[in-house]
Amino acid sequence: MTACGLDFGTSNTTLGLNGPNGPRLARLEGTADTLPSAIFFPWTGTPLVGRAAMAAYVGGEQGRLMRALKSVLGTSLIEETTPVGRRRLGFKGVIGEFLAEVKARGEAETEGALSAVVLGRPVHFVDGDADGDKRAEETLGSIARDIGFTALSFQFEPIAASLDYERQVAGEELALIADIGGGTSDFSIVRIDRGHQNRADRASDILANEGVRIGGTDFDRHLSLAVVMPLLGHGSPLKRKGLAMPAALYHDLATWSAINRLYDGRTARSIRELERAAARPELVSRLARAVEEERGHGLALDVEAAKIRVAEDGATVLDLAVLEAGLSVGISHDDLIAHTGLLAERIAGRIASCLTAAGLKAEAIDALFLTGGSTRLAHVRAAICACVPQARVIEGDTFGSVGTGLAIEAARRYGG
Template identity: 65%
Template sequence: MAACGLDFGTSNTTLGRVAGGRPELLPLEGHHRTVPSAIFFAPGREPVIGRAAMEAYVEGVPGRLMRSLKSVLGTGLIEETTPLGRERLRFRDVIARYLAAVKARAESAADTEFDTVVHGRPVHFVDGDPEGDRRAEETLREIAASVGFRQVSFQYEPIAAALDYEQGVSQEEIALIADIGGGTSDFSIVRLSPERHARAERAEDILANDGVRIGGTDFDRMLSLGTVMPLMGLGSPMRRGDLAVPNAYFHDLATWSSINRLYNPKTLREIDETRRDAARPELIDRLYGVVEAERGHGLALAVEGAKIAASDTGAAEIDLTFVERGLTASVDRASLDAQTGTLASRIAERVGRCLAQAGLGPDRIDALFLTGGSTGLPHVRAGLTACLPRARVVEGDTFGSVGIGLTVEAARRAG
């Protein structure tokens, strides 16, 4: 029996343990220490997770892909069911199957059973809703217990990232930890030092803690709505009156956690009726084709890939030839900023709130520690660094810092 740290993220998951006195993340998919937070259900087969789930979907294997599972925590969707072949599963049961598979892989890699877990959690599962936050944590606690963890506790994800960063700190400093992930953006201001790292109780060193439910999947959604969905009919007129085509379908199709809601005969009938009354039915034909073929996740993957490519190289093409021959959409740094700039600004605003909570000016922050995949978005990074112009920018392990910190905390609590 052993303790572990589990970072169940919107986009990726890690699980770590302490071995030989040092924290390590266990391989969860081949040699990879991270596994995408995705699960694929194929009729008559055991579900597969991670990269294998994504590959099965991309290769056209009949079945249902579910991704961004964490996004439903704290929402009414958690108790809703989704059809998976001949059965219907609640979303909480889907999460349980995913986490059970992660736990089993980690135990196989470590050759031990984990009965104690420190689970990472965002500062806010749900913005402005303390009761929703409480329900989300309790749901995650129940799910963890259902897959075999007998002792379950939680740590804020930015605090966990601070514990990872602190392992390399040589003198006392005040750091702002920015964990910008797939579903949330979380911040902590923490006093760190080699001496403090050895203490079991660190509450007095946490000077501020805040977050907002904005992450990489929200950038995907806004980029999709601004760039791809107009090619499917978003904003196009109906034949009669001043009405535009109903937009609910496009918002669901652009939102990772809502895509599967479209895959039912009723929605197809509604889209078909809309097509008959649309001024540009050829656009609605594209929408109908994507929903009928259940290729919404393929669309989202293409948008996500273009977001990353445009961030890295300045421009990208979204290949939509699986929707219609020759169909593409262009994305460059300027259009990415235009479609998602409001999100980046809202994330940066939280830095000011954290400083006010801590009673500190920007010049008192010695280091800005960045972790999480969405810190790779140039306008997000620029917004954060502009808030703390004198702070030293420190790059964390993009997908591993939180998991390492949770592992440190798990060993400490078990200790």
């Protein structure tokens, strides 16, 4: 039985494999061991995934781009369908097509079938909804079986990251694992000891798990709503006193998993009616163009890229010429903090709950292990580090630690 570890992420996906030299990540797209969790359905031809999917969309090819698919697990959206050309596809089937391609690429590298898998999962797929959380895990498990896995199990993503970190340590320590991904932020407090790696049961080493459904896509959404959407009429008044543009349109346009809702024709017509009723019709005209030309995913990509540039360089200019010649908006690091600072505080707030659940004070934590793309945001990182100020900060593989840890767990559970 050939086993693997599958980290299906909101933003990126990895596949962990085992070999004679230990765990490694499969090359899923060229030489890259990460695959953006995106799929593009051209009007004709074979679906594309990952960077190729986004390149086709950005390049103007006609079709439907879908990203952040993981975020529909545990929600009512998983039962809905979305138009793809002249077809309608269910979200469960869309996720299945994406993960089947990931599995096939891993099998091409191993030159054999992958029959067993340990699937990564967040501590909470859905906040405050035990039934929704259970449904999400069951749905993901069902999809894994449908694409050919005959044995499967789950592991919390931060626990998987701790298994990757454990390979680096010399002795015993208490580690807080912070996995801040695209859709969720997850924390585990784990007793790390290299000598424990081969134990069949590590339950006593896992002291606490906590999580919240906030991740990088939420930072993108808040930044978009605050900086970009007002240029498209968000918050602007209608001519009729006391009424404003419907906020739901802008929230959908700023949310990866909801953008496709706008592309049904009826929404475009209703926006044109709102344009005539708007006190600032020139703004609503930009919204109409974004929807009619299906620019929503492109805008979301641009906002994400702008967020990253601000995190790295301190400021950027977001070019919006696709909506109107010469249109742009500047974004500073202060803007990023102003519009997403509360998200960072909410993420860090879960650490206190995790420490309480473990029965520990902050000073008991020896190491803080950071993984996940959103740990690159300075204010997120600072908020987390402030919760355990005495801990040694360890940089994990931003996108690969979870997948590597899942491969380690797969070898333990299924023998390789």
